[in-house]
Amino acid sequence: MSTELISERRGPCLVLTVRDPATRNSLSPGSNAAAVEALGTAEGDPEVACVVWRGDGEHFSAGGNLRRLQATRQTGPEAQVRSLEQLHLLIETLRAFPKPVIAAVEGYAAGAGCSLALACDLVVAAEDAQFVMSYGRAGLSPDGGSTWHLARLLTRQQALRMVWLAEPIGARDAMALGMVNEVCGHGQALERALALGARLAAMAPNALASAKELLGDAANQTLRAQMDAERDHFVRNLFHANGGEGIEAFLSKRAPRFSR
Numbered sequence: 001m002s003t004e005l006i007s008e009r010r011g012p013c014l015v016l017t018v019r020d021p022a023t024r025n026s027l028s029p030g031s032n033a034a035a036v037e038a039l040g041t042a043e044g045d046p047e048v049a050c051v052v053w054r055g056d057g058e059h060f061s062a063g064g065n066l067r068r069l070q071a072t073r074q075t076g077p078e079a080q081v082r083s084l085e086q087l088h089l090l091i092e093t094l095r096a097f098p099k100p101v102i103a104a105v106e107g108y109a110a111g112a113g114c115s116l117a118l119a120c121d122l123v124v125a126a127e128d129a130q131f132v133m134s135y136g137r138a139g140l141s142p143d144g145g146s147t148w149h150l151a152r153l154l155t156r157q158q159a160l161r162m163v164w165l166a167e168p169i170g171a172r173d174a175m176a177l178g179m180v181n182e183v184c185g186h187g188q189a190l191e192r193a194l195a196l197g198a199r200l201a202a203m204a205p206n207a208l209a210s211a212k213e214l215l216g217d218a219a220n221q222t223l224r225a226q227m228d229a230e231r232d233h234f235v236r237n238l239f240h241a242n243g244g245e246g247i248e249a250f251l252s253k254r255a256p257r258f259s260r
Contacts, residue, residue, distance in 0.1 A: 006019055016038060039051065053116070053120060115142065142163055
């Protein structure tokens with residue numbers, strides 16, 4: 001059975017579920033391509049306020065399928081280059097997607113599954129969830145942008161230990177390291193992610209998109225360039241209809257009714 005990507009609406013959230021129980025929801029070029037397509041559709045849908053990414057059943061994702069990788073070794077590197085480019089297109093799409101993306105992590109987020117969780121904007125993890133950069137156990141090196149994200153989240157020493165030793169990190173330790181936003185009970189990650197998504201859906205989507213873009217660009221900008229970008233976004237949002245509604249609602253002490 002190949003990996004499936006299941007797409008369903010839950011209120012203002014689009015839930016994307018990776019399903020392949022035999023491999024703990026390993027990723028595949030097909031499921032990655034389907035996710036890129038789903039995100040492209042969701043970007044233009046005003047009824048979708050955010051995306052929740054999860055794995056079916058007890059695990060988030062085991063990452064790459066080692067049997068598929070073993071077979072790829074018999075056909076040459078070109079096929080794997082194409083496969084990785086598809087994965088990396090998904091990671092880039094998640095980062096550039098203007099709406100919030102929340103990972104709902106149960107069980108293991110391993111290898112590229114961990115990379116995928118790191119690429120999401122917010123991470124909700126069950127208390128027994130485990131994050132592991134498992135590549136080293138198979139004599140492989142990381143992919144999926146994980147080294148880029150880890151280098152920005154952790155110290156060099158913390159990141160190297162995680163990559164070299166492939167030791168699982170529990171949800172609460174991951175939260176202490178800044179990798180996880182919220183820890184919840186077993187089986188509750190989706191529910192808590194949807195609740196977080198509902199809160200975000202009540203906010204101005206243009207302001208959310210601006211904050212995501214600004215923070216995504218900040219590490220590579222000078223202070224002056226970043227402040228110029230902040231100026232441009234601030235003025236654009238101030239003169240957006242949602243800026244007027246937000247200010248009026250705040251001054252009137254009522255809940256705002258932002259347009260999508």
